[in-house]
Amino acid sequence: MIKYSEAGHIDPELLANPFWVESLSQVSPEHTHDFYEFFILSEGTCKHIVNGEVQRLKPGCLVFIRPRDTHKYEADGDGDCRFLNISCRSSLIAEALAFLNEEEFAHGLLDPPLPRIAMLSQLEMAEFFRHIERFRMLSDIDKVKARIHLKGVLVDTLTRYFFSPETTERPELPLWLEHAISKMQLKENLNQGLRALYGLSGRSAGHVNRAFRQYLNQTPTEYINQLKLNMARNLLLTTELRVVEIALESGFENVSHFYHQFKKFYHQAPLDFRKNAQVNRLLQ
Template sequence: MDGIETIEKAETSRHSYDRFPKNYLKHMKNIRSEHWYDVFPFSLALWPQNYSETERMGSWWRDRCNYPLLTLELILDGELVYEQEGIVHHLHQGDLYFSHPGNTIRIKNAPCKYVHQLQLCIAGSLLKLLLETLDLKKTYLMKFRDFTALEERYREFAELLGKKEPGSEALTSAKTYELIAWLAESKRELSLADLPPPLTHSIRNMQAELSHNFSIPELAAMSNTSKATLNRLFRKYLNTSPQAYLNSLRMENAKNLIRRGNLSFKEIAEQLGFRNSLYFSTSFKKYTGVAPSEFRKECGTSE
């Protein structure tokens, strides 16, 4: 496949380019394409630069090398194959793929040799922090049984980018944040969808009250199951204990609160149910390998 004559095409920076066969465009039908560039200051923070709807047919491939944007690609029909960081994913209808900034991604036809997809490219200095904070940094694929709501969000961006109405810039940027936050919440819901009800119920109780020191008997009673069964479910499906899982929820939440930089360590400890800031600091260092103060320095925030 790589023996086919290819061209190199500069993208948004001198370090980014695409590789593809010379006849690549013959396999693509552009249904709709919208863009809105350089909308200061919103495009510096978080901004949807490009929207496209395409169909691709036949045998083709494309390498997107060191692309600087987050690209969200929704499959409406057909199939597509993606490879990123050595991981290959075969996408079908309702699948959403994350092409992360700075990565090199190979995209190619699947055996059916047809795909109809929507694509949204997002830029901005807040993007990296947002993906990390919302636990989407290593997310590559999400599978939606019903992707109607997601498709509607894409269509809304198409209209916003197409009209380019003065005064809609703040709304457009805010819609971008809403989309990413909605995807993060959808990821959490999808991850719980196939778990046994007692386990799902316990996790949701923990997430709703991180400051509460749940005991196993308490969680078991709230989930209408026995202590032994609840322990077994946590071990079988999550490879951990209920207490360790609660601690991980608290620690991940603590990392996000520290990144924001608007709370003291004492306030964070109180919010997450630790009896004092010293105990919180000890637990945080044990979980992350660094003290909260060091983590805050690494994030570039100050108490």
């Protein structure tokens, strides 16, 4: 049995080591470790075999692994998957649980035979990735700030997604909502915004709004803004387009509104985001 140690995998000043696993071809065979870890699927599906049991995972599944857990990953059919892994030193988790000071919650997280799984919405996933991306950026600049940021993210993650006695997945999307969401990825629909979403759903605006709250824990406007911001982010990273052009290409009719929304979500102005990403690539 392979056993990984925090001494060999996690910087003692940063307390955590986040990294992307792009394919199941990159994963380790069955293993355990003396540290904690979170991992979250962003694309595809997989079978997570942990402590002799099988957990079938899909995008949005956030898993909390304890040091005693033994696990591995396998393909679920012919597909592949991509996920973000965050290895955490035991001292970091112990400090977070001591700060929360909720004994029953700690037992519910650490004692069950299988690790807990939370299900994040698309918006929640994007927010989680953004926080980890900021931690990685700060890690190259100021380890103290990076560590403080990480601790805040960890406490928020534990309380927001794992505090309930039993973490359960949200119900499956109804077919009409899944269809509307998939079609909203198309540029012509995204540019039309709510009008296109309501038309694609074939339901009243009130019905659609309630469904978004029930199944996605967000409003239709929040969902559409996130799609537009994701497109803008990708254009900033992969093109040399001016910010004004990116705003229009992403479906924002008002450039000032685009600046405000982008900075609110990513905590950086668009040009600063592009420059910081370029610096990080050079440092890697």
